[in-house]
Amino acid sequence: MRPDDDDYRAFVDARYSRLVRAAVLIGCREQDAEDAVQDALVRCYSAWGRVSAADDREAYVYRVLVNGIVRGWRRRWRGEIPHGELPESPSAADPAAAVVVGHSVRAALSRLAPAQRQVLVLRYFADLSEAQIATVLGIAPGTVKSRASRALVALSEDSSLGDLVTQTPRRTNDQGE
Amino acid sequence: MIKESEATALLRAAGDDIHVATAPSAELATRGAVRRRRRWVAAGSAVCTAGVVAALLPVALGPDETGRAPASPADPTTAGSCVSPVPSGLLPAWARAGFSSPRPRIPHVVGDDGGIAAILFAQPLTSPPSDDHNNKVLWVSRETGDGSPLRITATLDDGSRRVSRVVEGGPGPSYLDLPEPGCWRLALRWGDEEDSLSLAYTSP
Numbered sequence: 319m320r321p322d323d324d325d326y327r328a329f330v331d332a333r334y335s336r337l338v339r340a341a342v343l344i345g346c347r348e349q350d351a352e353d354a355v356q357d358a359l360v361r362c363y364s365a366w367g368r369v370s371a372a373d374d375r376e377a378y379v380y381r382v383l384v385n386g387i388v389r390g391w392r393r394r395w396r397g398e399i400p401h402g403e404l405p406e407s408p409s410a411a412d413p414a415a416a417v418v419v420g421h422s423v424r425a426a427l428s429r430l431a432p433a434q435r436q437v438l439v440l441r442y443f444a445d446l447s448e449a450q451i452a453t454v455l456g457i458a459p460g461t462v463k464s465r466a467s468r469a470l471v472a473l474s475e476d477s478s479l480g481d482l483v484t485q486t487p488r489r490t491n492d493q494g495e
Numbered sequence: 496m497i498k499e500s501e502a503t504a505l506l507r508a509a510g511d512d513i514h515v516a517t518a519p520s521a522e523l524a525t526r527g528a529v530r531r532r533r534r535w536v537a538a539g540s541a542v543c544t545a546g547v548v549a550a551l552l553p554v555a556l557g558p559d560e561t562g563r564a565p566a567s568p569a570d571p572t573t574a575g576s577c578v579s580p581v582p583s584g585l586l587p588a589w590a591r592a593g594f595s596s597p598r599p600r601i602p603h604v605v606g607d608d609g610g611i612a613a614i615l616f617a618q619p620l621t622s623p624p625s626d627d628h629n630n631k632v633l634w635v636s637r638e639t640g641d642g643s644p645l646r647i648t649a650t651l652d653d654g655s656r657r658v659s660r661v662v663e664g665g666p667g668p669s670y671l672d673l674p675e676p677g678c679w680r681l682a683l684r685w686g687d688e689e690d691s692l693s694l695a696y697t698s699p
Contacts, residue, residue: 327520334518339510363527367663420512443506474497
């Protein structure tokens with residue numbers, strides 16, 4: 319195994335689930351999200367030297383992922399890797415409540431403009447900085463800021479989220495997936 | 496108005512609802528390695544085809560129309576020579592892995608000591624990089640590397656400029672951009688190995 323394989327695999331192990339979830343929240347269908355993420359990660363492996371050398375490889379990987387999603391690349395990857403292990407379970411204590419929150423938030427996201435949705439997910443789910451998002455989307459940091467602000471306003475005006483905001487506990491930033 | 500912290504909490508909660516399988520990191524690395532190899536070989540095949548056309552075209556036009564005699568594809572490419580474009584030649588046996596043809600002919604330059612080959616997938620090499628192709632160079636070493644980086648020190652032939660480049664992971668695919676046109680002398684180090692060769696860069 320090449321030394322950068324260790325680095326690559328460690329990165330994938332740490333980021334895979336968050337990337338898949340981000341892909342869904344950005345707008346990928348759930349059944350397509352793993353394909354999109356796997357495709358992005360395979361592409362990144364091809365250039366892992368450059369990815370590792372990049373100032374911000376997190377942004378690099380998200381850029382590859384978002385570009386793949388935005389291009390509308392929906393070709394079913396026939397090399398999808400089957401899993402012998404069960405998927406990890408959702409962590410919510412009340413599965414029904416979690417499902418309601420999930421559906422409501424994703425429905426609210428679907429009502430946002432795609433550009434606002436991308437910024438919102440990258441900023442508040444993927445925890446990327448405004449500068450990182452600017453790199454991922456190829457836009458100015460100021461545009462990131464204004465899109466995020468407008469997206470928050472739009473979410474605030476979405477009546478379906480009114481009760482959820484007060485019910486959803488705030489959590490600390492978890493980088494240790 | 497939803498606060499940023501509340502947006503984070505909502506999105507995290509929505510994310511928790513999404514089932515994700517265990518990361519197939521080893522399999523993805525394997526797939527990535529296969530893809531990388533295929534892409535470079537495919538690029539090489541395309542250039543091989545272009546090279547055949549390029550080699551035949553001057554013959555069809557004749558030396559009077561091109562203003563120069565066509566380079567023979569059989570000309571050996573030596574490490575010290577600094578020709579552009581580099582003519583196609585039969586790859587050394589140790590550099591043929593991944594090519595579909597058992598006797599691949601492709602533009603390449605072998606190091607002075609015969610320890611490494613620079614396979615040129617796009618010609619000519621240009622500085623600055625051309626809009627229509629990159630300076631793709633596949634480095635193949637005679638001996639299997641240990642994964643340590645390939646360090647390149649490139650010196651312009653008149654000694655006026657020297658730059659360094661690193662190919663992470665050792666000999667392999669790279670985009671070798673150099674700062675100005677000319678004949679560049681490359682000192683190559685990877686692991687315990689050393690070699691050298693020259694590459695010509697032209698203006699696009």
